[in-house]
Amino acid sequence: MPKELKTREEIDAKYKWNLTDIYETDSQFESELKAVLTEIKEIKALKENFTSSAEYLINSLNKIIKIEEKTARLYAYAHLKYDQNTKNNKYQNYKNKALTAYNKLSNSTSFMVPAIIKLGTTKLEDYKKENEKLEFFNHFFDNILREKEHYLSAAEEKVLALAGEVTQSSENIFSMLNNADLEFPLIEDENKEELRLTHGRYIDLLKNEDRRVRKDAFKAMHGEYKNSENTFAAVLDSSVKGDVFYARSRKYKSSLASALASDNISTDVYNNLIETVSNNLEPLHQYMELKKEILNLDELHIYDTYTPLIKEIELKFEYDKTKEIIKKAVAPLGEDYVETVESGFNSGWIDVYENKGKRSGAYSSGCYGVHPYILMNYTQDISNLFTLSHEMGHAMHSYYANQNQPYLYADYKIFVAEVASTLNENLLLDYMLENAQTKEEKLYLLNYFLEGFRGTVYRQTMFAEFEKMIHQNVENGESLTSQSLKTMYRKLNKKYFGKALVIDQELDYEWARIPHFYYNFYVYKYATGYSAAAALAEKIKNQGPEAAANYLEFLKAGGSDYPLNILKKAGVNMEKPAVIENSTAKFKKYLKQLQDLI
Template sequence: MAQGKGLPTRDEINDQFKWDLTDVYQSEEEWKEEFNQVKGKVAEIKKYQGQLGNSAEDLLQLLNLSTQLSRVLARLFTYAQRKNDQDTTNNQYQALVSKIQGLSNQVSSATAFIVPEIIQIPVDKLEEFLANNEDLKLYQQYLDDIIRRKEHFLSPEEERIMALTGELAQGPENIFGMINNADMEFPTIENEAGEEVKVTHGRYVELLKSDSRQVRKDVFEAYYEQYQKQKNTIATTLSTNIKKDLFRMRARDYSSCLEAALDANNIPVEVYNNLLKTVKGNLDPMYDYVDLKREALGVDELHIYDLYTPLVKDVEMKIDYKEAKEIVLEALQPLGDKYLEVVNKAFESNWIDVYENKGKRSGAYSAGCYDAHPYILLNYTGEMNDLFTLTHELGHALHSYYSNQEQPYLYSDYSIFVAEVASTVNESLLIQHLLKKTDDETKKKYLLNHYLEQFRGTVYRQTMFADYEQLIHQLAEEGEALTPNLLSKRYHNLNEKYYGDNLVIDDKIDIEWARIPHFYYNFYVYQYATGFSAAVALSEQILEEENKAVESYLEFLKSGSSDYPLEILKKAGVDMSSPEPIEKAVNIFADSVGKMKELI
């Protein structure tokens, strides 16, 4: 879409480029009907309180009811959240999200007694229940996981109180979302052609790739100046979010917020710390890359706002959406015809919301529910990065599709730890395809530069974010006040460490922490880096071993949460408890920097 002073409204976008939410509910009235049905069933749950240890039948009936309500809530939430994300300024959609969040918290409060009561059932009695009731065996892994975390669950009354905090706990993220997506207003700047261009979330990185250094500097300063104006509000919002994590950590008797966050998926803290240690022990390739970029751009000093600038100039790599779909289908051929059939279905059946419109949520994601196909949100501008984003989100979508097809609802939702593997395998296949397809040396250099940027953005940058997230949680655990100045100073110091002396760390980057939504997701970002590392290994297996590796990979996609994520990955051929996949990834980055030096 062409740049202009403003964005189109939702109504001005062609329907073929918008997702079709009628696959979830035909209308808002239908949504409201099911909402009211769920609301009416909440009271039924209470009938089972105090009864779970009586018989296998009572336990089964309660678990079935709880699972059914969870499944319908996910469907209700999918419709409401997608509606809100397509236009965050619409008060009607905001109300839908608020209503479903409130109902979800009611259900959480009503079901809060379940886990504490299960814990009180003697293990031998629980095993007897499972042995004598065939239908209850569906819940075997669910019950085993509860027993594994037994010491961190509270009494029924305490769990009810914890559940009542749910709506309050969502406050910081919701407030940040409204500031960032609905209220934040950016100015216009003058582009290299002398035209006035409105700065938006979607255009920010695109403008940072401008050939004009003045444009890059102007958009960088204009963008972060708005966050600087909001620093006190956003710092308080982020600090409150971390206090929420701290409260939950202490209430459940974990030694750190990190341990509390990782334990849900049975991920040892050592896996997180291993990532930080391995990447920080391999920063020289990043320093080499920064110096290579400085030399290639012909500047005495490389600034933060120069990082996104391609090393190769005057290469036309604009890709319209129709061409992007064709490229994706070609690149993913190694995954087989059945996989491609589902990708085609996503393209042809309005699973994807393509272009940016006024009020639309920034960024990109894939999300859905068990009773409908996945949905993909994009803000497509035709940049090479948008092609990779489309491919990335299709990886998520196909993972969800296969998991929903093969697993019962209870085990259909896979861990975030493995989610980024599926998306990044797709990206790895895409870059290999693009590098092989072109004979143009200049375009090869451009693509190799893009690959290097993938590494920088996914392994190094996300690890830096993970480092920062752990740091500010540790400061909060030690009683430090997370003031704007403290948050900015620590962020500045990490940028210096990860990028080295050859990059000027401009002061305005110090406020970047204020725009990262993932800092509200409770130790989420490290999984981009671990996922990328695992994906590098899996994509190489797919390209080298072909049918055998593809079959193993598709089984991985179908696994959902039928086992713990580390075990699922081991079955697919990658051991993330070892530093080996991460070391392999950073070595590939170092080799790629070397190849780029030879080409430049």
């Protein structure tokens, strides 16, 4: 008989998060929800006089912010309750009700931004002289007013909002094609047993030791996209045209500038990433050559690149041991950081083990005024060690931001969201390498880093360059066809992976299966976040407590300033090539260590 998963009730309480820190009982949640829905209705009454005086503006903003904070707490409780057992209909209902409250709040406050823009900078400055409490909202106002030239009249904004249902349909069409309509063929596994190829099985099949299995999976996967290449090209063309439409409607210089505006990121940051990585591709080319040599292949194909260079070794970590390793790894960040991590491990932050109905994967979440929470489905392999360290990095970012910022400025931007999590991983890797007991263990860890870097910095930058190319094509009046997309994608694969890799015809169709190309210049943030984290980790390692203190100030800043400014205060300037160059230098250093050990 197969071993069954435990039910929620069978899991020891010390391995479960403590959601009573949000609401002690479900009845408290229900009472708060009822009160918040009433308060949301009252927001509409603020509209008419919202900017009529400094005092009314302050009181209105404070009231709205308080309601938003309560709504966020409701959602946090509901989704965490639901995720711990997705079969529980009660908490599915709670989650839906909390989402409904969020939507109602968003609709009720839609007048705020246009009203502040209409009020204007001059009048706001007069109000600040009348009531200095308005100074608290300086960054909030600046974040709105810096974009005022890109807001349109009320009538035009309404048209753009209506157009959204059409322009945003491309991603939905792609999702339906990719997830519902495509059916991949049967292939034979290493035991000659037939199995259906799926998105979920694909990467595992590419890691299979049997090269025939890898090749069959690769060809079968991309063969299906080839069969629908013109449809996928038309959908992507429509999506990009939507991005260009909005950029031009709002009078941005380009769709790239439009996409980066919400984070106040210069296009120089994006272009600097592509240019600097492009100038430092030689280490990746060397890594491809090394893969070909170690795997003893006459030709290296893309379906070979996911095969681990180093055989899996028996590295198992019981949960209690994992906690101790992570605490030691983050010790360079100081006593307060380590003590807080320890408190997180022992104070109901983490839901550790899988149970029946529990959501898969891992994440960090929570709400203002309560410690963060981490969902895990912990097993004893090394990937879970790194995952827990990663999620604790997110949690510590939220913890320090919440402790040091008011609700309005506690939430940090996506641009910096992966910095804290990836920095924790950097410190963990360094610690693990320094304490590796065997040559095999060190080789495994080095390979683990190189593969992560290849996927996060090199591959995501290649995706970012492809996004830039396809948007520029449309901005120049061209349509994206299957042929033009294949040509651009083949050119980039040759550039990034070098001469060691044979570019199979099927690889020309990979662009068709990447959902991130519908996210409007999102993927570059993976590469910049990873690079910023690597730079900060090196500073902490080399400069000690002073660099650690600067890093903690970065965590404490939350969203109180623009992302680039916050990173600069921590000692990282993403507008300069040095950060990316140092990141690729670390890849080169670890590649050399791997070569020396083999």
